[in-house]
Amino acid sequence: MIACALTVALTRQAVAKPEDNHARLISEVTAITPGRPFWVGIYLQTARGWHTYWRNPGDSGSPTDVQLKLPAGWKASPVYWPAPVRIDLAGTVSYGYEKPTLLLMRLTPPDKPLGRHVDLRGRVRWLTCTAEVCVPAKGDLSLTLPVAKTNAGDHSWKELFARSLSSLPKPSKGWAGTASLEKGTIRLHLKCPGGESASYLFPIESGVLDQSRPQLFHRSPDGLDAELTVSEYAQHPPSRLRGVLLTNSANPTESHQSAITIDIPITNP
């Protein structure tokens, strides 16, 4: 028992307490206008030393699960996930967020009178881990917004929404790609519109790529080539390569990293 108390004290010094991790529902607008879509976000506060997981958590972990309960007639988009980072813990590679994150959803209220207020409710389940320990968490989400003829941006969250929306993976406009599978290796060839380079492809589905293997992207005369190892857990040869690609601008003065989504059929020669 003494040993137990001692380790608690030491652990708390080393990493923040799991209570420091919490979730809340926020909106980009201060009021709802019938028929006008708006963004909401599930803000996951992550204490220093803790991380949460992307939609494909990688070799370990669990994706954050958001369930919103909306009034009748409302529409909600799927969750828009910011590009994750690669979290390598001695060879076990997870995909997630080491900083507080905003998971975004686009909500569309019906174009009809909504009353004076709207209650948005939901639940979020997520797993948060350090390099040493994992803690599952649950949170109730609740946000009440007034209904108004025009809606204004909420200044308190303006910067956070702008930053989060700009960090979402973008459609791969102008890109073209081919992928072929041979002996457990996918050869990916990408034609990039602006001479970009790429550093990593996060597969959206688990069990497609061997996530612990390094990925090497190299330049070819007309774009980029990469060799990617197929997961040993693939139940059948993958037929599509869907993922988020981290890219770097060709212009050395723009040290700008961005992310695009790709979806390329895999041929099996």
Add this chain to the structure above:
Amino acid sequence: MVKSLVTAAALAALCIVAVPSLVSASLRPVHYAAASVGKPAPSWTLTDTKGSPRSLSDYAGKFVVLEWTNNQCPFVKKHYRTGNMQSLQKYAKENGVVWLSVVSSAPGAPGYVTPEEGNKIMKEQHSLATAELLDSDGKVGRAYGARCTPDMMIIDPKGTLIYSGGVDDKPTTDDDDLKTAHNYVKAALQEALAGKPVTTSTSQPYGCGIKYAHETSL
């Protein structure tokens, strides 16, 4: 306005966590020489929590389940507090299948157990495993490519690996998900015991990453 909470059970998990060890900058990555489904399972000899040496070759002619475990991992806890893992172990026992839990956590890392702690935890869990094996240098875990806890492998009586992957298809820590989960291990054992090929012989395992000892030599 907004509420959030962290489950009490989760907080308790912190109590037995060791002080995080410093990771040296020269740490070499883990090399997985992953065992392949359909190929002979790598041989090994390990000491169990009762102090007896056990080898894979001791079980020639029998089905063997290897279950990588870490009693502090919330994914492992889900399968034990609900009785899900024990019911699989019971099924194995009733059908003459050897069930070996394996702990590959490095000394000082979460999940690492001394033989006495291992025995105590198995008793508390009402585990029906044949034995728990201690693999603190992580050699067997690496040889089998075990990534996380729980990570499940099945070896047939000829010594061929016939299943490698998760317990089921619901990668969460929520008890309720077990009601709708498809248990790959149960299905694979049922098929294999009936002399049929295993329909799903591999799946993405899910759980907590295994904290392996740093590799000192290859």
